[in-house]
Amino acid sequence: MEIKDSVALVTGGNRGIGEAFVRAFLAAGARHVYVGTRDVTNAQHLVEEGAGRVTAIALDVSRQETIDEAAKTCTDVTILVNNAGQFQMQTLMRAPDMSSARAEMEVNYFGPLAMTRAFAPILAKSPQSAIANVLSAGGIVAIPGMGGYSPSKFAARAMSTCLRAELAPQNTSVTALIVGSVDTRMAAHVEGSKETPAYIADVGLKAIKRGADEVDTDYMAIEVRAGISRDPKAYELQMRRSLSGERVTTGR
Numbered sequence: 366m367e368i369k370d371s372v373a374l375v376t377g378g379n380r381g382i383g384e385a386f387v388r389a390f391l392a393a394g395a396r397h398v399y400v401g402t403r404d405v406t407n408a409q410h411l412v413e414e415g416a417g418r419v420t421a422i423a424l425d426v427s428r429q430e431t432i433d434e435a436a437k438t439c440t441d442v443t444i445l446v447n448n449a450g451q452f453q454m455q456t457l458m459r460a461p462d463m464s465s466a467r468a469e470m471e472v473n474y475f476g477p478l479a480m481t482r483a484f485a486p487i488l489a490k491s492p493q494s495a496i497a498n499v500l501s502a503g504g505i506v507a508i509p510g511m512g513g514y515s516p517s518k519f520a521a522r523a524m525s526t527c528l529r530a531e532l533a534p535q536n537t538s539v540t541a542l543i544v545g546s547v548d549t550r551m552a553a554h555v556e557g558s559k560e561t562p563a564y565i566a567d568v569g570l571k572a573i574k575r576g577a578d579e580v581d582t583d584y585m586a587i588e589v590r591a592g593i594s595r596d597p598k599a600y601e602l603q604m605r606r607s608l609s610g611e612r613v614t615t616g617r
């Protein structure tokens with residue numbers, strides 16, 4: 366998949382990893398980048414940086430009407446990055462009700478699914494197209510302290526595999542990016558060394574370019590993968606410690 370001259374749409378592109386993806390697409394010669402953002406004023410800096418190559422579009426991936434509107438506007442997209450995500454800092458049992466677990470599933474699972482359903486016909490117009498889903502190490506090992514977040518990323522990972530098969534006939538690759546720990550607002554509570562958003566976007570673009578199925582984007586993701594391969598039970602027990610309120614650290 367060529368990045369040069371592509372037209373990308375990045376959900377949650379106004380900050381964090383999404384913002385880094387927008388900049389990486391621009392640097393790699395994308396013809397145009399749509400920044401999906403809940404509030405377009407939050408992406409104004411990227412519109413200015415893009416000098417005519419960036420458009421901010423109002424997009425809340427949990428609201429179907431905004432997705433439909435985006436699909437009507439962005440009819441030339443060749444690469445979709447499902448990056449928007451939520452982590453509500455609740456456990457499944459201690460949360461007062463199920464609203465956080467539902468919101469995480471809505472944004473992290475149903476959001477990318479709804480985006481893919483809306484944009485697949487647009488992607489099909491190109492001889493080659495790509496979808497990248499920004500997932501998490503919490504989608505390959507259950508992290509009890511993250512409540513509904515981990516299950517939502519497991520679901521999104523399974524969805525990526527199913528969509529890869531369903532979209533293969535139209536030449537749309539589906540890449541699952543397994544992200545460990547990155548220095549963004551979402552991981553502000555995590556201590557230790559974290560990867561930069563720019564690094565994740567760089568790895569992500571390379572993965573899209575070669576049509577990879579699944580890629581561990583950073584040190585922590587690779588560590589988690591190794592941990593569950595070495596001794597799955599021991600690793601799961603280790604993850605349980607995150608329930609006991611111990612400080613959360615990347616361990617580096």
Ligand SMILES: NC(=O)c1ccc[n+]([C@@H]2O[C@H](COP(=O)([O-])OP(=O)(O)OC[C@H]3O[C@@H](n4cnc5c(N)ncnc54)[C@H](OP(=O)(O)O)[C@@H]3O)[C@@H](O)[C@H]2O)c1
Binds near residue numbers: 379449
């Ligand atoms: N940071 C990490 O350590 C880490 C690790 C593993 C995976 N990830 C994944 O990486 C992705 C990006 O997260 P991040 O670290 O960059 O976090 P972030 O800085 O908190 O950014 C999250 C982005 O998602 C947007 N968003 C949230 N709900 C949305 C909705 N309903 N519709 C549209 N946009 C929505 C936010 O928009 P607003 O600005 O409007 O809130 C923001 O742009 C997420 O999928 C996350 O799960 C992050």
